[in-house]
Amino acid sequence: MDSDDDFNSSPVSDEDFMGDQDSDVGLEDDSDFDMDQDDVGFETHDKDIFPTKQHYEVDFKVYDPRQIQASQDNQIAEVSQILGQPPEATAILLRHYRWNKERLIDQYMDKREEILESAGLGETAASNPPKVVKVKGFVCDICCEDGPNLDTFAMKCGHRFCVDCYRQYLYTKIKDEGEAAQIRCPGDGCNRIVDSKSLDLLVADDLRERYHVLLTRTYVDDKENLRWCPAPNCVYAVECGVKDKELMRVVPTVHCECSHFFCFGCSLNDHQPAPCALVKKWLKKCADDSETANWISANTKECPKCYSTIEKNGGCNHMTCRKCRHEFCWMCMGVWSEHGTSWYNCNRFEEKSGYDARDAQAKSRQSLERYLHYYNRYANHEQSAKLDKDIYLKTEKKMQQLQNTTGMSWIEVQYLDTASQALQHCRQTLKWTYAFAYYLARNNLTEIFEDNQKDLEMAVENLSEMFEKPIDQLQGLKVDMMDKTAYCNKRRIILLNDTADNLKQGNWEFNVSFP
Amino acid sequence: MFASKRLAKELQKLHDKLPPGITLVKADDLQEWIMDIRVVDNNPIYVGEVYRLKFTFSQSYPIEAPEVVFVRDETHPIPWHPHIYSNGIICLDLLDRQGWSPVHNVESVCVSLQSMLTSNTKKERPEGDDNFVRNNRLRPRDINFIFHDNQV
Ligand SMILES: [Zn+2]
Ligand SMILES: [Zn+2]
Ligand SMILES: [Zn+2]
Ligand SMILES: [Zn+2]
Ligand SMILES: [Zn+2]
Ligand SMILES: [Zn+2]
Numbered sequence: 001m002d003s004d005d006d007f008n009s010s011p012v013s014d015e016d017f018m019g020d021q022d023s024d025v026g027l028e029d030d031s032d033f034d035m036d037q038d039d040v041g042f043e044t045h046d047k048d049i050f051p052t053k054q055h056y057e058v059d060f061k062v063y064d065p066r067q068i069q070a071s072q073d074n075q076i077a078e079v080s081q082i083l084g085q086p087p088e089a090t091a092i093l094l095r096h097y098r099w100n101k102e103r104l105i106d107q108y109m110d111k112r113e114e115i116l117e118s119a120g121l122g123e124t125a126a127s128n129p130p131k132v133v134k135v136k137g138f139v140c141d142i143c144c145e146d147g148p149n150l151d152t153f154a155m156k157c158g159h160r161f162c163v164d165c166y167r168q169y170l171y172t173k174i175k176d177e178g179e180a181a182q183i184r185c186p187g188d189g190c191n192r193i194v195d196s197k198s199l200d201l202l203v204a205d206d207l208r209e210r211y212h213v214l215l216t217r218t219y220v221d222d223k224e225n226l227r228w229c230p231a232p233n234c235v236y237a238v239e240c241g242v243k244d245k246e247l248m249r250v251v252p253t254v255h256c257e258c259s260h261f262f263c264f265g266c267s268l269n270d271h272q273p274a275p276c277a278l279v280k281k282w283l284k285k286c287a288d289d290s291e292t293a294n295w296i297s298a299n300t301k302e303c304p305k306c307y308s309t310i311e312k313n314g315g316c317n318h319m320t321c322r323k324c325r326h327e328f329c330w331m332c333m334g335v336w337s338e339h340g341t342s343w344y345n346c347n348r349f350e351e352k353s354g355y356d357a358r359d360a361q362a363k364s365r366q367s368l369e370r371y372l373h374y375y376n377r378y379a380n381h382e383q384s385a386k387l388d389k390d391i392y393l394k395t396e397k398k399m400q401q402l403q404n405t406t407g408m409s410w411i412e413v414q415y416l417d418t419a420s421q422a423l424q425h426c427r428q429t430l431k432w433t434y435a436f437a438y439y440l441a442r443n444n445l446t447e448i449f450e451d452n453q454k455d456l457e458m459a460v461e462n463l464s465e466m467f468e469k470p471i472d473q474l475q476g477l478k479v480d481m482m483d484k485t486a487y488c489n490k491r492r493i494i495l496l497n498d499t500a501d502n503l504k505q506g507n508w509e510f511n512v513s514f515p
Numbered sequence: 516m517f518a519s520k521r522l523a524k525e526l527q528k529l530h531d532k533l534p535p536g537i538t539l540v541k542a543d544d545l546q547e548w549i550m551d552i553r554v555v556d557n558n559p560i561y562v563g564e565v566y567r568l569k570f571t572f573s574q575s576y577p578i579e580a581p582e583v584v585f586v587r588d589e590t591h592p593i594p595w596h597p598h599i600y601s602n603g604i605i606c607l608d609l610l611d612r613q614g615w616s617p618v619h620n621v622e623s624v625c626v627s628l629q630s631m632l633t634s635n636t637k638k639e640r641p642e643g644d645d646n647f648v649r650n651n652r653l654r655p656r657d658i659n660f661i662f663h664d665n666q667v
Contacts, residue, residue, distance in 0.1 A: 141617075141618045142521065142577055142617040142618065143520060143521050144520055144521045144524040145520065161617075165578070165617065169578050172575055172579060177612055186617050186618065187616060187618060188616040188618040
């Protein structure tokens with residue numbers, strides 16, 4: 001194994017990863033990975049003290065490709081010794097058993113021959129190395145070529161083909177079909193798996209490399225506690241101890257080295273506080289109702305006072321009509337000044353009671369209205385997050401120009417970046433609070449949840465609004481902006497801790513059942 | 516082209532001799548062939564009908580499976596079968612990446628389809644046929660079929 005110095009910069013040391021793979025790493029208390037300082041922005045710690053984990057956070061570790069390869073090789077070597085099989089055969093057996101080494105070792109002791117046969121290794125795998133030979137009178141069943149100079153190859157099963165065909169077959173499997181661990185002999189109905197020694201003999205270097213990359217991928221795919229980071233082109237894998245059956249009690253958001261936040265349960269982007277099953281249901285509903293949804297999330301609205309068309313161009317909900325200067329809320333179209341005290345009206349759908357509920361049509365209309373209420377807010381935060389980002393990038397650019405002309409140092413605008421990131425995080429959370437709320441049945445806890453949602457929403461809008469200030473004013477607002485950023489992060493933590501705690505204890509009641 | 520010698524050999528054999536119920540209709544080039552099949556026993560679901568198959572070969576045939584579909588015209592209906600969609604797409608593991616072996620050929624595919632019909636007793640379409648036929652835009656080889664039972 002390599003031990004380069006730069007290796008130390010990776011999130012965990014080799015030794016950590018080499019430890020017992022089967023222990024529940026998710027339950028370790030002494031995890032030593034760095035917590036994102038942004039998330040605990042309102043608390044300060046001494047350098048020596050690790051930040052305490054928030055209730056909504058789960059333990060996880062990030063691994064780079066070299067660590068994954070090394071761990072794989074280690075397990076192969078270990079099991080190889082126990083079984084007395086060469087590493088190539090052991091690798092096939094382990095992959096055949098989806099890397100469950102206990103089960104493999106157990107069953108191997110009981111019924112060795114049967115297992116070797118089922119993994120495509122019949123007879124003893126520790127034998128002559130594979131080789132290319134010329135066979136008299138041979139006709140290849142794939143290309144119909146014959147001739148005494150034709151190079152041919154066959155594995156133990158005896159299904160012999162010309163080397164060109166064999167190579168072409170492997171090439172197609174690896175390059176086009178992305179297969180590695182389960183490539184079978186080209187013979188009809190033959191279950192023998194092409195071992196890596198045979199493969200190395202037949203294919204060229206570039207393909208061999210791809211083959212080993214694919215093999216490594218199956219290692220992570222097969223392990224329940226490992227998962228690839230889904231970010232495009234990311235090569236890291238994340239280990240987390242949260243099991244599938246726990247996903248109604250915990251939302252395991254993990255943070256890759258590449259900076260991507262994603263859910264270990266379902267690989268989607270971070271969707272706290274909503275559990276995976278609920279997210280799946282919500283996304284399906286949104287896709288099914290996309291026509292209504294598209295209509296409602298249109299980016300233009302009319303000013304409620306003068307009816308001129310207004311386009312939303314920033315993330316903030318506070319709208320001022322260019323024409324009549326009327327100030328209103330984009331979400332509810334209500335007068336903005338009333339929002340100072342009654343944000344309530346803007347985040348909670350008022351369940352209409354009474355006479356029209358009996359009418360079936362009214363009922364279905366109300367259920368659509370209810371959905372649209374939550375969908376609208378969900379979509380709004382999604383859209384606003386994009387707009388926030390746009391406006392931040394524009395601001396950053398202008399600030400750079402300003403730096404060049406005034407000589408302001410780089411560090412002085414860092415707070416803008418921090419603020420922008422906080423906004424993205426908070427909007428992501430807010431977005432999912434609306435999907436969560438849609439499925440939430442009212443009980444004595446929902447009011448606290450809605451208060452938390454409202455407080456976070458208000459904090460976010462206040463911060464978002466600051467980005468719309470003229471550039472020359474932004475310099476003077478640094479302290480204010482940093483305060484507002486810290487406040488946003490704090491509100492987010494409060495909301496997520498509350499929802500996570502209640503989820504863990506099974507206190508939430510949902511108005512639909514989840515499998 | 517990788518497949519040319521192999522396809523030429525296959526064609527020669529198809530012209531020579533074919534199992535009963537299987538006929539070569541058209542093989543003008545090495546990209547697309549038309550075959551007709553009928554069942555040779557008295558299965559009432561298929562009696563008196565002839566079905567038309569279109570084979571499309573890729574550059575890497577026979578390493579890659581050919582694309583095989585039933586085609587409909589005035590004289591050739593799509594056979595009833597729980598694994599054959601009404602648009603002619605066939606759900607058969609032999610034609611799938613996992614089930615295909617380069618040792619198979621046009622004749623063996625025809626024979627397999629013929630026996631798949633012969634042994635069938637259900638005058639049915641696959642579950643979700645309507646929906647599939649309406650919405651599917653994928654080529655047969657890119658569809659992920661789940662092979663519920665290999666008995667049918
Ligand atoms: Zn050959
Ligand atoms: Zn074989
Ligand atoms: Zn990543
Ligand atoms: Zn999830
Ligand atoms: Zn106006
Ligand atoms: Zn409002």
